[in-house]
Amino acid sequence: DTAVSQTPKYLVTQMGNDKSIKCEQNLGHDTMYWYKQDSKKFLKIMFSYNNKELIINETVPNRFSPKSPDKAHLNLHINSLELGDSAVYFCASSQQSGRVFNEQFFGPGTRLTVL
Amino acid sequence: GIQVEQSPPDLILQEGANSTLRCNFSDSVNNLQWFHQNPWGQLINLFYIPSGTKQNGRLSATTVATERYSLLYISSSQTTDSGVYFCAVGGRGSTLGRLYFGRGTQLTVWP
Numbered sequence: 001d002t003a004v005s006q007t008p009k010y011l012v013t014q015m016g017n018d019k020s021i022k023c024e025q026n027l028g029h030d031t032m033y034w035y036k037q038d039s040k041k042f043l044k045i046m047f048s049y050n051n052k053e054l055i056i057n058e059t060v061p062n063r064f065s066p067k068s069p070d071k072a073h074l075n076l077h078i079n080s081l082e083l084g085d086s087a088v089y090f091c092a093s094s095q096q097s098g099r100v101f102n103e104q105f106f107g108p109g110t111r112l113t114v115l
Numbered sequence: 116g117i118q119v120e121q122s123p124p125d126l127i128l129q130e131g132a133n134s135t136l137r138c139n140f141s142d143s144v145n146n147l148q149w150f151h152q153n154p155w156g157q158l159i160n161l162f163y164i165p166s167g168t169k170q171n172g173r174l175s176a177t178t179v180a181t182e183r184y185s186l187l188y189i190s191s192s193q194t195t196d197s198g199v200y201f202c203a204v205g206g207r208g209s210t211l212g213r214l215y216f217g218r219g220t221q222l223t224v225w226p
Contacts, residue, residue: 033214041152042216043201043216048212048213090158099145099211100145100146101205101211101212102163109157
């Protein structure tokens with residue numbers, strides 16, 4: 001019974017293509033995130049949505065566009081893929097309590113390879 | 116953002132040995148988590164520990180928020196403990212909601 005799931009697990013594509021990654025959580029959380037892990041395993045936040053509202057938008061090229069159709073889903077669409085976009089993308093979720101964002105739980109990751 | 120430094124960057128142990136991993140952070144936080152990234156790439160939650168001490172089997176963690184550090188203890192290590200251990204902190208104010216990750220400690224446990 002997966003808590004945070006992502007599809008696809010692997011994505012191999014050519015430069016210039018457009019691709020999407022989907023994320024779903026069944027934890028009943030109200031906040032979802034996208035993180036990028038680079039080739040040196042460094043993890044950095046990209047976006048966050050709270051109750052379908054964008055609350056964090058780090059310095060990310062505007063080729064990346066997140067969309068949250070509802071609290072349980074957060075998708076990431078990437079236009080005009082570049083070699084440097086190759087990375088593992090992790091989705092996460094947590095529950096907000098007042099001014100605190102509680103423990104974050106991560107999905108299995110999507111390994112994107114741009115050729 | 117918040118700077119997170121982990122040490123040591125690499126650790127090689129014989130099965131059965133004990134170890135201590137350290138995480139220093141540059142600002143006050145309202146969230147601190149330890150993760151284990153296994154060889155298959157999964158990020159597994161170990162502890163949610165903004166302050167105090169917690170234990171889970173052979174693992175325990177302590178966070179001293181006022182001094183801006185956290186320690187992860189692994190006792191009687193096993194080969195399945197191998198992987199990368201990440202510390203991540205959650206900010207306050209303008210950094211609220213973000214988790215800032217350290218660069219990890221790569222642990223290798225030999226039989």
